[in-house]
Amino acid sequence: xxxxxxxxxxxxxxxxxxxxxxxxxxxxxxxxxxxxxxxxxxxxxxxxxxxxxxxxxxxxxxxxxxxxxxxxxxxxxxxxxxxxxxxxxxxxxxxxxxxxxxxxxxxxxxxxxxxxxxxxxxxxxxxxxxxxxxxxxxxxxxxxxxxxxxxxxxxxxxxxxxxxxxxxxxxxxxxxxxxxxxxxxxxxxxxxxxxxxxxxxxxxxxxxxxxxxxxxxxxxxxxxxxxxxx
Ligand SMILES: Nc1ncnc2c1ncn2[C@@H]1O[C@H](COP(=O)(O)OP(=O)(O)OP(=O)(O)O)[C@@H](O)[C@H]1O
Ligand SMILES: [Mg+2]
Numbered sequence: 001x002x003x004x005x006x007x008x009x010x011x012x013x014x015x016x017x018x019x020x021x022x023x024x025x026x027x028x029x030x031x032x033x034x035x036x037x038x039x040x041x042x043x044x045x046x047x048x049x050x051x052x053x054x055x056x057x058x059x060x061x062x063x064x065x066x067x068x069x070x071x072x073x074x075x076x077x078x079x080x081x082x083x084x085x086x087x088x089x090x091x092x093x094x095x096x097x098x099x100x101x102x103x104x105x106x107x108x109x110x111x112x113x114x115x116x117x118x119x120x121x122x123x124x125x126x127x128x129x130x131x132x133x134x135x136x137x138x139x140x141x142x143x144x145x146x147x148x149x150x151x152x153x154x155x156x157x158x159x160x161x162x163x164x165x166x167x168x169x170x171x172x173x174x175x176x177x178x179x180x181x182x183x184x185x186x187x188x189x190x191x192x193x194x195x196x197x198x199x200x201x202x203x204x205x206x207x208x209x210x211x212x213x214x215x216x217x218x219x220x221x222x223x224x225x226x227x228x229x230x
Contacts, residue, residue, distance in 0.1 A: 017041060017042055017043075018041055018042060018045075018077070018172055018205050019064055019075075019076070019077055019078075019173060019205065019207075020039075020075070020076040021036055021037070021040075021060075021063070022038050022073050022074050023072060024063060024070045024073035024075060025070060025071055025073060026056070026063065026068065026070055026071055027071045033071070034056040036056060036060055036063070036073075036225070037223070039223055041205055041207065043172070044200075044203055044204070044205055046199060046206040046208075047205075047206070047207050047208070047219065047221045047222070047223055048207075048215055048218075048221070048223070049061075049207060049210070049225065050210060050216070050222055050223070051224060051225035051226060051227075052226075052227055053211060054227065055227050056225055057177070057209035057210070057211070058177050060209065064077070064098075064173070064207060065094050065098045065100060065173075065175050066083075066090035066091075066093060066094050069090075077093065077098075078093075078172055078173075080093065092125075095123055095125065096124055096169070096171075097173055098172075099167055099168075099173070099174045100174075100176075100177075101159075101166045101174065101176035101179055101195075102177050103177055103178040103179070103181055103182075105158050105159060105161075105162040107158060107162060107165075108150070109150050111150075112148060112149055113137065113142065113145050113146050113147070113148050113150070113153075113161050114134075114146040116150065116161060117164060117165050117168045120166075120168050121133075121168055124169040126169060133146075136164040136168050136198075137161070137164050139198060140163055140164045140194060140198070142161055142164065145157065145161075155182060159179065159191065163176075163179075163191075163194060163198060164198075167198050167202050170202060170204075171202075172204055172205060173204060174204050174205070174207070175209075176206070176208045176209070177209050178209060178210055179191050179192075179195065179208060179210070180192060180210060180214070181212065188212060188214050189218070192208070192215050192218040193218065195208060196218060196219075
């Protein structure tokens, strides 16, 4: 890609990466195409995607999780070219391999905390594992709130539930979009640490997209996007 170098975020031989972007671009109407750098993420690697508003961070996460497909190039997830699959197959693969934490958390308001996690397991084609649900809620400090309805939680509590929900299906990849945007310094640090700790505990890779430079120190690798990508 002109003007951009390939970024490799791991030290492997290139065959065992969990996620790989090659020559990826996304064209939205009425604006210059977003050209993303070539990059790879190893199994169990953790990466922060940094860059200013509008540079393409959420687009990158959506492409990584197969929510969007690129207009050119390939996105490979766990050995499959996810960008070439039909929507239904991408949905299946995402349910099985990917845990998503969005800024708007999308907890299901009609279900209590425990059942929000159970629904994620069911949707991924797994049997509901109450022990794992309880264990993960305990790990994020929310076990005592397993029967609470989402609307009764604070933003920080709801975010912990969303993190537990992203992990409950044992995904290989966790994608988190701006998880610290609305938080003060201490909470932002805690949330980043929680995501990293839980990803490590579950053996998952983690990609966090943010414009929050406070997170830089917490991540071993950083992929910087600039507005020239958009
Ligand atoms: N559905 C869409 N239709 C048209 N343009 C879009 C769409 N989604 C994103 N864009 C545009 O693509 C560019 C990148 O958007 P994206 O949301 O990926 O950026 P971002 O880095 O996540 O920004 P922010 O930090 O504000 O969340 C922006 O210029 C945005 O306006
Ligand atoms: Mg965004």
